[in-house]
Amino acid sequence: MAGLLGTGPVTPEEQLKNDRHHWAPVTAVLLFLAVFIYLFTYASEELDLPMPQSLAETLGWEPVKVFDDDGNVDSSLYVPLTFIYDNDDERFILFVGIAVAFLLVYFLPLKYKRESLFVSFCVIMGILYGTRGLAGLAMGHALVYLFLHPVSRYRLAIAGLPGFLGVIAFAEYSIPNAKLLLQALLTGLAGAVVYVSVVRPFLNKGKMATLLQTLIVHSALFVTLGGALYERETGDTFEIALGVLLFLWHWERLILYHIDYKDGRVPEDISLVRYLSIFMTPAQLAHWTNGVSIAQGYSYCEDHFLCEDKNKLVFDGLKLWTVALIYLVFGNWLLHHFLNSVSRWGGVEFFLRNRLLACHFVEGGAVSTSTVLLTTLADLLRWTTLWGGVVHFKVGLWRICGYRVDPYFNYPWISTNLVVLWSRLTFHYREFLVRAFYYPVFFKCFKKSPHLRILCATLSAATVGNLVWGHMTEGVFYNGVAWENIVFEFKRWPYFLLLGLGITVSQFWLMHKKKSARKPWTFDRRIGLDILATYITLQFYALIHVFMHPCAEGSLWDHFRLFLIGLGGSA
Amino acid sequence: MELDQIEEKIRGFIESEFPNSGEELENTTNLLEDWFVDSFGIINTLMFLENEFGVNVDRADITPGNFKSVHTLSLLVQGRLSNVK
Numbered sequence: 001m002a003g004l005l006g007t008g009p010v011t012p013e014e015q016l017k018n019d020r021h022h023w024a025p026v027t028a029v030l031l032f033l034a035v036f037i038y039l040f041t042y043a044s045e046e047l048d049l050p051m052p053q054s055l056a057e058t059l060g061w062e063p064v065k066v067f068d069d070d071g072n073v074d075s076s077l078y079v080p081l082t083f084i085y086d087n088d089d090e091r092f093i094l095f096v097g098i099a100v101a102f103l104l105v106y107f108l109p110l111k112y113k114r115e116s117l118f119v120s121f122c123v124i125m126g127i128l129y130g131t132r133g134l135a136g137l138a139m140g141h142a143l144v145y146l147f148l149h150p151v152s153r154y155r156l157a158i159a160g161l162p163g164f165l166g167v168i169a170f171a172e173y174s175i176p177n178a179k180l181l182l183q184a185l186l187t188g189l190a191g192a193v194v195y196v197s198v199v200r201p202f203l204n205k206g207k208m209a210t211l212l213q214t215l216i217v218h219s220a221l222f223v224t225l226g227g228a229l230y231e232r233e234t235g236d237t238f239e240i241a242l243g244v245l246l247f248l249w250h251w252e253r254l255i256l257y258h259i260d261y262k263d264g265r266v267p268e269d270i271s272l273v274r275y276l277s278i279f280m281t282p283a284q285l286a287h288w289t290n291g292v293s294i295a296q297g298y299s300y301c302e303d304h305f306l307c308e309d310k311n312k313l314v315f316d317g318l319k320l321w322t323v324a325l326i327y328l329v330f331g332n333w334l335l336h337h338f339l340n341s342v343s344r345w346g347g348v349e350f351f352l353r354n355r356l357l358a359c360h361f362v363e364g365g366a367v368s369t370s371t372v373l374l375t376t377l378a379d380l381l382r383w384t385t386l387w388g389g390v391v392h393f394k395v396g397l398w399r400i401c402g403y404r405v406d407p408y409f410n411y412p413w414i415s416t417n418l419v420v421l422w423s424r425l426t427f428h429y430r431e432f433l434v435r436a437f438y439y440p441v442f443f444k445c446f447k448k449s450p451h452l453r454i455l456c457a458t459l460s461a462a463t464v465g466n467l468v469w470g471h472m473t474e475g476v477f478y479n480g481v482a483w484e485n486i487v488f489e490f491k492r493w494p495y496f497l498l499l500g501l502g503i504t505v506s507q508f509w510l511m512h513k514k515k516s517a518r519k520p521w522t523f524d525r526r527i528g529l530d531i532l533a534t535y536i537t538l539q540f541y542a543l544i545h546v547f548m549h550p551c552a553e554g555s556l557w558d559h560f561r562l563f564l565i566g567l568g569g570s571a
Numbered sequence: 572m573e574l575d576q577i578e579e580k581i582r583g584f585i586e587s588e589f590p591n592s593g594e595e596l597e598n599t600t601n602l603l604e605d606w607f608v609d610s611f612g613i614i615n616t617l618m619f620l621e622n623e624f625g626v627n628v629d630r631a632d633i634t635p636g637n638f639k640s641v642h643t644l645s646l647l648v649q650g651r652l653s654n655v656k
Contacts, residue, residue, distance in 0.1 A: 005603055005613070008635030263631040303635070419611050434610060439630040442614070450618055510611050517590035 008303060012110065015306040019110055025314035026106060029400055032321055033099050039073045039329065041092040065332035075328050076386045077393055080289050081242060082129050090128060094286060097124035098397065101282040105401050106310070114305065117401055118277040124285055129242065131176065135168035136243010137280070140219075144254065145275050146195060147216045148261055149268065150203045156192060158272055159200075163191025169243045217258040220251035224473050227481035238481040245477060249292055250279050252432045255469070256297030259435050265299040283397040289478070291391040293428040295398055295405050304404045317399030320392045320407070327389030335385050339378055350374040352382065358551035362558050372566035376542035379549070384412065384425075416520045416533040418499075418506040421541060422462075429470070437465030450511070455504050463500035467493065494560070495547035502540055543567075572652060577624070577645040584619050585641065588612070598642040603635055613638065620644070626651035 037043045044051050050058065051071035068074035072088065079090040101120030105113050126134045142161040151158045167184035168176070202208045215222065227238035240248065257278065260266050278301050283294070295301055306313075343350065348370045351357040357375040361367045391408040398405040408427050415421035422430050442457035472489040479485045520530050543566045546559050561569075578598050586596055589606045596606070606612070616638075617628050626648055637647045 005633065005635040005638055008603075008639065259630075423610065430610075435630070439633070443628075443630055447621065454614070507611055507614075511615065515588055515590055 010303060010305065010307040015110055018306045018309045020309070020311070021107065022311050025311045025318075026103070028318055029102055029314060030099060032318055033095050035325070036321075037092060037095050039325075040075045040077065041072065041088045041095070042070070043092060044072070063333045065336050066329060073329050074332075075389075077287055077324075077328055077390055079128055079285065080287065081245065082133070084128065084130060093127055094124065097127070097285075098282055098400075102400055106314075110306070113402060114277040114281075115273050117281040118273060121280040121282050121285065124282060125280075128285070129246070132169050132241070133243045133246060135165040136170075136241050137246045138243075138276070139165035139169055140244060140247030141250075141276055141279060142272070144216055145272055146199075147203065147213050148258070148266075149270060149275070150200050152200075155272075156196070159192035159195040160185075160188030161272075162188075164188030166191075169241060213258070213261075217254050218251075220248040220254075220473050220477075221469065223248060224476040224481060224486070228476065228483045228486045231481060232483035240477075240481060246288065248473075249288055249477060250284075251473060252293040252429070252469075253279060253295070253297060255436050256293070256300070256432055258297075260298040281398075281401060283394055283401055283403075286394055286397060287390045289474075290387070291394045291408055291428070292474075293432045294391070294394055294408055295403060296428055296431055301403065306402050307404050310402055313399045313402060313404055316404075317396040320396030320399065324389050324392035324396060327385060327392060331385035331389055335381060338381075342374065346370075346374075348374050350378055352378060354379045354545050354549035355551060358546060358549065358554055358559060358562060361562050362551045362554035367562065367565055369565055369568050372546070372562060373539060373543065376545055376566065377539065379545060380538070380542040384409070413538070414521050414530075414534060415537050416530055417509065417537055418503045418541065419510060420520075421537050422503060433461040433465050433470070436469070437461035451508065454507050454511075458504045458507065459497075459500040461500075462503050463496045466499070467496040471496075491550065491556070492548055494556070494563075495544050498544040498547070499541075502544070572624070572649070574645055574649055577648050578641050580623060581620075581644050581648070582641045584616070584623070588615060588619075596641070598645075599640050602638060602640055602644075616644070620648055624648050624652060 038049070039052050043049075052073055053067040053071040056062065056067070066073060070088070075087075075091070077091070078087045079094055082090065084090075085093065097120065101117060101124070104116040104120060108116050122134060122138075125137070139162050142158065142165060146159060146162070164184045164187060167180065167187045171180060171183065173180050199212075202212060223240065223244075227240070230236070231238045257266070278298055295304075339350075339352070342348070349368075350371050351360065352375075354376055357367065357372065388409050395405050395408050406427055408429075410424045410427065412421055412425040415424050438457045438461035441460040442453060445456050446453040467489070471492070472486060475489045476482075476485050479488075518524070518526065520533075521527065543563065546562045546566065550559050582596055582598065585602070585606060589612060591606055594600065600606070613633060617633070620626060620628055628647075628651070632647060637643055
C-alpha cells in the first residue's frame with residue numbers, strides 16, 4: 001500500500017544510475033499507445049482496419065455498454081474543457097503527443113528530461129486548447145512564480161511574462177499578428193515596471209509577503225467566492241477564461257507546493273521552467289478535471305523522479321495502463337451484468353443512482369432498507385468504475401514519464417476501516433487534505449487531549465477542507481460561477497460531517513484496538529471478520545452519499561429519513 | 572538522555588504498536604517500507620514522541636529522512652532534547 005512519506009530525496013547520481021536505455025519498455029509503451037489509439041479513436045477507420053466493435057462481433061462478442069455509435073470504445077477518458085476537436089480526435093492528439101513526450105523524456109540526457117516534459121506539454125496543450133488556453137494557464141503560473149520566488153537583475157524579464165501572456169490570453173484576435181505582439185510586449189513591460197516598483201518591495205516584508213503569497217496560492221477559492229458574490233449581486237454571469245480555469249484546476253497541487261515552500265523544501269532560486277515542470281507535464285492533460293492532486297507538490301515530485309530504474313517504472317506504468325484498459329473497456333459491461341445478476345437473484349429493487357432513489361422517495365415512493373443499501377453501493381460501484389479507469393491511466397502516465405507516483409486508487413474494496421479506505425480510494429487527495437488541513441490543527445490544538453486533538457484535526461480536513469477547498473471550488477468550476485452552485489455544495493454538509501466523524505471513530509479504534517502482527521485479508525479463521533469490516537466500511541461510505549447526491553425537490557429531513565432507512569429504520 | 576536509551580524506547584513502541592511478524596526490527600530497519608502501513612501510524616508515533624520525551628514536533632519534521640528508521644527518529648528526538656536544554 002502507498003506509504004505516507006515516500007522514499008526520501010534522490011540524488012543526481014542515483015538518477016543517472018537509473019537512466020539506462022532498453023528497447024523493450026520503449027516498444028511496449030508504443031504498442032500500448034497503439035492499442036489505445038485503436039480502441040478509443042477513429043484511427044482504425046482512417047487506416048481501413050475493422051473498427052473495434054466489428055472486430056468484437058467477428059469474434060462473437062456483442063457486449064452492451066462497451067461501444068459507442070461510431071463503433072469504437074465509449075470511453076470516460078477524454079480531454080475536457082476544449083471544443084476545438086471532438087472527443088476521439090482529442091484522444092488521438094493526446095496519445096500521439098504522449099508517445100513523443102515519452103520518447104523525449106526517455107532518451108534525452110538527465111538534465112533535459114523534466115524540461116522536455118514541460119515543452120511536450122506546451123505543444124500538446126497548444127494543439128488541444130489553443131494559444132489562448134496555454135497562455136492563460138502560463139500567465140497564472142508566472143504570477144505565482146513571481147510572488148513566491150521574487151526575481152531581480154538578469155531574471156527580471158520574467159516579470160514581464162504575466163502581462164505579455166495576459167494579452168495573448170484575453171485580447172480580441174483571430175490569428176496572432178504583429179500588432180498583438182507589440183501590444184503584448186508593451187503590456188509585459190508595464191507589468192514588469194509595476195512588479196518592480198509596487199509588488200516586489202512588499203515581497204521582502206515578512207507578514208505582507210506571506211499574505212500576498214497566500215492570496216495568490218488560494219486564488220481559486222477567492223475567484224469562486226468573489227465571482228459568485230458578483231453574480232448574486234448583479235445577476236450577470238461571471239465567466240472564467242479557459243486558460244485561467246485550467247490554472248485554477250491546479251489549486252490543490254499549488255497549495256501543496258506552497259506548503260513545501262513554507263517548510264523550506266523548495267529552493268529559493270528554482271528556475272521558472274523547473275517550477276512549471278512540476279505543474280505542466282503531459283500526465284496533467286488526460287482528463288484534466290479528474291485526479292487533480294496526483295503527484296502533489298514540489299518535494300513529492302523531486303523525491304520520486306527517477307528514484308528507481310526507469311525501465312521498471314515504465315513497466316509498472318504499463319501494469320497500471322492494463323488495469324485502466326480493463327476499467328475503460330469492460331467496466332460498464334461488468335457493472336451492468338453484476339447489478340442485473342444481483343437484482344435477479346436477490347429480488348431486491350434498486351436504482352442505478354442515489355439521486356433517482358432520493359427523488360423516488362421524495363415523491364412518496366416506498367423504499368426499503370435493502371433498496372437504500374444496494375442503491376448506494378451500486379452508485380459507489382458505478383462511480384469508482386469511471387474513476388478507476390481515469391486515475392490508473394494518469395498515474396501510469398506519470399510512471400512512464402519517470403516519476404514513481406503512488407497509486408491513487410489501490411484496491412479500495414479490501415479496506416477494513418475508513419482510514420484505510422480514504423487512503424486506498426483517493427490517496428493523493430487524502431494527502432492534500434492531511435497536509436493542508438489535518439496537520440495545521442493537529443500541531444496547534446489540544447495537545448494535551450489526544451482524542452479532541454484527532455477529532456478537531458479530522459473534522460478540519462475531512463469536513464471543512466474537503467467541503468470548502470475540495471468540493472465547493474470544484475463544483476463551481478464544473479457548474480459555473482454562481483451563488484446557487486455554492487449554496488448547493490454547502491447543502492451537502494451532512495455527508496462531510498458524517499465522513500469526518502466516521503474517520504475519527506476509525507482513528508480512535510486504531511488507537512485502542514489490540515495490536516496484532518496479523519495483516520487484514522490473511523486467509524485464516526479471522527477472515528470472516530475482515531469481510532464483515534470491509535462491508536461495513538464500504539456500506540457506510542456508500543450510504544452517506546445520499547446527502548452527496550440529493551434530489552433537488554427534497555429537503556434535508558427527507559434525505560436524513562432516507563439515511564435512517566438505510567440504517568434499518570422506517571420511513 | 573543517551574541516544575541508545577531513546578532508540579530502545581522508540582523501538583519498543585514501534586514493536587508493540589506495529590507488530591510485524593515478517594521482519595525483526597533493528598535500529599536501522601527501513602520503517603517506510605513495511606512498518607508504517609498507514610498515515611495514522613505516523614500520527615500515533617508523533618503523539619508517542621511528544622508524550623514520552625516531552626519534545627515538540629512540527630509538520631515540517633514529517634519527512635522520510637526523520638521517519639526512515641528508529642535511529643533517525645531517535646536523532647530527531649535527541650536534537651529536540653538538546654535544544655530544550
